[in-house]
Amino acid sequence: MKNSLKKQAVTPIEVRPLTPDLWPAFEDLFDAKGPCSRCWCMYWRIGSAYRHCPPEENKAAFHQIVETGPPPGLLAFIGNQAVGWCQLTPREALPQLDRERRLKRPDALQVWSISCFYIRIGFRKKGVSTALIAAALQAAKAAHAPALEAYPLDADKTPSASGTGYATTFARAGFKTIATHTPPRPIMRHNLKNIAPAPLRKRPS
Numbered sequence: 145m146k147n148s149l150k151k152q153a154v155t156p157i158e159v160r161p162l163t164p165d166l167w168p169a170f171e172d173l174f175d176a177k178g179p180c181s182r183c184w185c186m187y188w189r190i191g192s193a194y195r196h197c198p199p200e201e202n203k204a205a206f207h208q209i210v211e212t213g214p215p216p217g218l219l220a221f222i223g224n225q226a227v228g229w230c231q232l233t234p235r236e237a238l239p240q241l242d243r244e245r246r247l248k249r250p251d252a253l254q255v256w257s258i259s260c261f262y263i264r265i266g267f268r269k270k271g272v273s274t275a276l277i278a279a280a281l282q283a284a285k286a287a288h289a290p291a292l293e294a295y296p297l298d299a300d301k302t303p304s305a306s307g308t309g310y311a312t313t314f315a316r317a318g319f320k321t322i323a324t325h326t327p328p329r330p331i332m333r334h335n336l337k338n339i340a341p342a343p344l345r346k347r348p349s
Contacts, residue, residue, distance in 0.1 A: 155222050157272060159279035161215035162229075167207060169226040170219060173264060174203075180262050185217070185231050188238040188259045218279050220272050227264045228272035232280045233257060235293065246326035247295055255333065256289040260307045273309060277317045285336045292336060294319060298328035 162170055174180045184202040186194045189209075194202050209216050216237070220228035231238075235257045241247045258280050263272050277294075284292040296309040311321070311330055319332040 157227075157275040158221045159218050159275055160221065161283065162210055162217050162219050163213070163215055164211050166219055166226075167210055169221070169224075170210070170229065171203075173219070173226040173229060173262065185229075185260060188231070188240045191240040191243060218276055218283065220276050220279075222267065225264075227267040228276055229262045230273075230276040230280060231257075231259045232283060233259070234289070241295070246329050247331065248325060250323040250331060253290055255291045255293045256284040256287065258292065258294045258309070261309050262307065273313055274317065277309075277314065281317070281334060281336065281339055282341070285339045285341065289336055292319075292334045294332045295329060296332060298330060 160166060174184060182199045182202065183194050184199065184206045186197075186202045186206055190197075190205075197205075206216075216233055217229060217231040219226045233256065235241060235249075235255050238257055238259050241257065241259070242249065258277065261273055261276065281292055294309060294314050296311045296314055298311045311328075311332065314332045314334075317334070319334045321330040322333045323331040325331070
């Protein structure tokens with residue numbers, strides 16, 4: 145008997161840098177009840193002080209970062225809707241990383257960092273994080289970063305949801321654990337020397 149079930153078409157995920165023209169899409173992604181609507185991706189920049197600022201103040205501060213540039217991260221789109229985000233910057237732009245003992249620098253290499261993710265409800269476990277990581281590797285490579293770091297949770301040691309991603313996801317993308325100051329929070333790194341540049345896309349004429 146022939147299988148009458150039709151395979152669902154895979155909707156492509158497009159990843160784009162967060163530039164000022166994409167602020168409305170980012171705002172739509174974050175402007176919901178939950179921690180993102182309070183933090184607006186300011187924690188790794190100002191630490192716990194974000195909790196003492198009204199959400200609108202954090203939002204305005206991050207909006208100014210986007211307006212000033214360069215892009216502080218990447219947005220994932222399905223169609224015209226933003227479904228995911230990762231903050232992607234040089235580590236120096238995120239001073240809170242250096243204030244946390246569990247994330248202290250293992251060396252002096254001037255790396256870039258993926259510090260946090262947010263995936264829209266209804267689009268989780270659909271490859272959005274994987275697409276963002278792949279694009280982040282290319283973006284960091286294009287910026288001449290020597291390596292890209294991440295600070296995920298190890299799902300084998302904690303069941304907690306993680307705004308910084310999971311170690312298994314990064315391992316599949318080729319990241320290696322280079323330090324573990326405090327389990328279950330490894331510091332993972334991808335050397336960018338062997339990353340092939342992304343092929344040029346032809347723009348429609």
